[in-house]
Amino acid sequence: MSQTDPSKVVLPRTTKGKRPSFFADPAIDQMMTFIVELTTEVGVMRERLDTVERLLDTQGSVTRASLEAYRPDAAVEAERAAWRDAFLKRVFRMHSADR
Template identity: 45%
Template structure:
């Protein structure tokens, strides 16, 4: 018998955006992205088992352990994949950071003028 994990997180879901629908959409997108990443790793395992000439069984797939080089390849793919999936979020963050950086000199100048 395996370990039973809780199916629901405790506490409130963190909010990142003013509109809760955006948070929900992001959560769904990330859940789907996670599933795609798992399927991609499984497909990679299948391809490597086939290339090795070993019999392809569920046990072989489930028991496949990638070596360090394979893990590095998978990690690199996952990084590129998540960068692609989250590109718009990264762009928004960069724009906000740029606006904040541009606003600081303006705000500092206003303070100097106010202080006289």
């Protein structure tokens, strides 16, 4: 299996076709899109903050280079996955089958 260099992947700038719709009211689709995008950003910021905290604990300081170079081990990934699962369950609890 060949590896593709992610920096060489070019995605189209525009989508083709209509946006998918899941609700009868387009405003609800827009609101759900906003909530999903915001939830994604919060998750990314949470992981970045976790990285900063871990680097401060181990190194006492943080540089942009050390932040970008950090690679979590399996235990950290498991902690983050557990946090992410709980976070998504809280955010989307109204859409859960067992609410």
